[in-house]
Amino acid sequence: MADITFNDIIKPENLTYKKSRLMTDNVMHYCPGCGHSTAHRVLAEVIEEEDLQSRTVGITPVGCSVLMYNYIDVDFQEAAHGRAPALATAVKRLMPDKFVFTYQGDGDLAAIGTAETIHTCNRGENILILFINNGIYGMTGGQMAPTTLEGMKSSTSPYGRDIATMGSPVKMADIVAMLPGTCFVTRHSVNTAGGVRKLKRAIKKAVQYQNEKRGTCFIEVVSNCPSGWKMTPVESNKWMEENMFPFYPLGDIKVPAE
C-alpha cells in the first residue's frame, strides 16, 4: 500500500462522486454537520440535471441561508425577512416560463413570513418553496423558533419551550397541505444517503409540477442545528431522529393525482 501515491488515485476511472458544476468554489459559512449545505447541493444537482440554470430565479431568505446566493450559480434575489414568497409570486407572474424557488428557514417561513407563506400557497403560485426546519433561529444565535419542540431549550426558552406560555410548535407543511392551492407537500431529511436521494426525487417532481403549472410545491426538510442545539453533528442527528421525526414525520403529505 505504501507505494500508492495521490496521483494514482485521482484518475477519471476512480471517480465516484462529482460536485455539481453549479456549486461555486466559495467556502461555505455553515457550521460543520449542518444540513443546509447538503440541501443546497441536492438543489444544485437538480437544477443542473434538469438543465434549468438559464431559467432559474432563486429567492433567499433572512436566516442562516441568507448567503445562499454565494454557493449556487444561478440568478438570485435576497428577500427581506419572511417575504420570499411575495418576491417569488411576482417573479413567476411576470416571467411564467422561469423556474422559481424560495429557500426559507423556520423563523422566516413560519413566524415573520406566515402571511406570505399561507397566501402564496393559497393562490397556488407555481413556485417551489423549500423549507428548512431545524426548530431554532440559527443565525441570530439559537433563539426559540415557531417550530421549536415542546420542552426544547433555546436561548429564549432557557427552561424549555412551555406550551402554556409560548404556544405549540407549528406544523407548516400540514397547514399548507389543507390549502387547495398547494399540489405537492412533502417532508424529508438530509441526514442519511437514502434521505438525500428521496429529497432529490421530490425536488425533481416539484420541477415537473411547476412546468405543468399545477400549483405550489412545498418541500420541508427537517434538519439539524448542531451549534444552536449545542451538540456534536452526530449527537444532533441522533437527537433529530429521536425527537424531531416523531413530531414532524417524514413522507408525502399531499401528492397530486397523476
Next chain:
Amino acid sequence: MTEEIVIAGFGGQGVLSMGKIMAYSGMMQDMEVSWMPSYGPEMRGGTANVNVILSDERISSPILRSFDTAIILNQQSMDKFEQSVKPGGTLIYDGNGITRHPERKDITIYRIDAAEEASKLKMIKMFNMFVMGGFMKVKPILKTEYVIKGLKKSLPERYHHMIPMNEDAIKRGMDLIKQVQ
C-alpha cells in the same frame, strides 16, 4: 367665466352624479372643469357634497369655501352652505324636507320642488336631472346638447336608452324652477 358650484344633499340623492354630469358637460363644451367630492363615510350629519368648477381658464384651487352657486337638497346642507354663497351669488334649493328656508338677502334664491315632481311623475331616479335642468335655466352655462354628449360619454352603453328620459327631466326642471327672491 368661472362658475364655482357646491351641490349638497343626502347620499343617494344623486349629488355626486349630478356634479359629474356637470363636469362632463363642461368638458364636452371645451371648458376647464374640476369635480371634488366629499368622500368616505360621512361624518357631517349625513350630507354628501361636491364642488364643481366650470371655467374658461386653468382652474386654481379645486377646494373652495365660497361659491357662485349652491345647490342645496336637504336641511343639513342648508345649514352648512347657505352662508358660503358669495354675495350676489345664487342659491337653488329643493323645498322637500326644508324646515328653515334660506334667509340671506344679498343673494338670488330659487326654489325647485323636484323631489315632489319626480315622485308625482314616478321618475324618482331622475330627481337630480330635474334639479340640473333648473340650474341650467337660471345659470345658462351648460347647453342641453353638451349635457347629452356628456351623458353619452359618462354612462355605460347599457344605460344609453335612459338618455331621452334624462333630457325630458332636464326640460321639466327648467319649467319647475321658481325665483323666490
Next chain:
Amino acid sequence: MEKELRLMKGNEAVAEAAIRAGADGYFGYPITPQSEILEYLMEANPQVTTGMVVLQAESEVAAINMVYGGAACGKKVMTSSSSPGISLKQEGITYIAGAELPCLIVNVVRGGPGLGTIQPAQSDYFQATKGGGHGDYHLIVLAPSSVQEMADFVELAFDLAFKYRNPTMILSDGAIGQMMEKVWLKPQKKRSEEILPWATTGKPATRERNIITSLDLDPARQEKFNHKLIAKYREIEENEVRFEEFMTEDAEYLFVAYGTSARICQKALQLARDEGIKAGLLRPITLFPYPKKRLNELADTVKGMLAVEMSAGQMVEDVMLSVNGKTRVSHYGRMGGMIPTPEEVLENMKSFIKG
C-alpha cells in the same frame, strides 16, 4: 389606444396611465382614499390587452415585496397605497433602495398619525423625502397638483426610476386622488421586452449570475456602497429638480407649496394680487430633489416666504435650509384632513407680511 381626453379621478388617471405607459405589473392592497387604483386596474384587466399583471396582495407588506421581486427582474412594476399602508411598505422600500431597483410607489396621503383620518393631508413629507425606512437613502419624489399630472408623472416616474435604478414615489393626497379633472391620456406604449443586464431573469452561459441584494456584511464595502448611493443622489439633485413659478418676477412675498396646497395658493395668489399685494408662488414638483438653488436665489429678491402645507410644518424645513437665513420664513398649515381655503391662506400671508 390612442391619445384621448377623459374626465377622471386622480386615482383612475394613475391606473390608466400605468397601463398606457407599458407597466408590467401592479401589486396593491385596498386602503381609502386610493382603492380606485386597484379597482380600476382589476376592471380594465390589462392582462388580456397589454399583458400587465395586476394582483391584490394579502397585505401592503406583501405588495411592496412583490414589487421588489418584479423590479429585480427588470420589470416596470408599481404599487400604491395611502399613509398607514405606506408605513407598512417602508421595510420593502428601503430594501428596494438598498438593492438599487427601479419602481413606482404612489402615496395618496391621508391625515395621521396612526389610523388618523381618510381625508387629504401632506403629513408624509418627511417620510417620503428623507428616506422613510431605515438606512441612508432617498426616493425620487414627484408631487402632482392636478389629475393631468397624476397621469403624466406615472411615465416620468418610471423613466426616472430606470434612469437612476432608484425607487420613485408619486406623493399625492386624497384631494387629488378623489377629484375629477380633464386629462389627456397618452397613446398606449408597448411593454418593453428588453432584458436588462443586471436583472435576475435566469443565468445564461454568457454572463455571471446576477444577485439582487442589499446585504453586505463587510463594513468597508458597505460604506463604499453608501458613498455610491450618495453620489447618485447628488447626480439626481444636479439633473432632476423640477418646479413651477407663478408671478415671481416682481414678487415681494412668496408662497411655497406643493400638490393640493399649491393649487390653493394659486387662488390665494390671485386674491392677493387683487388686493395689491405682490405675492408669488413657487411650486416644487420634485420634493426630492428639492429646488434649493432656486429658492436661495429668490431669497435675494423677496422679503419673506410662507410655506403652506397640510401638515404641522414639514416642507418648511427644506425652505429654511434652502434660504439659509437670507430671508424670513414661516409656515401655515392645516392638519387632520382639514384643507385650508384660499381666503384663510391669504389672511395668513397678510399677518406674515405684518410680521
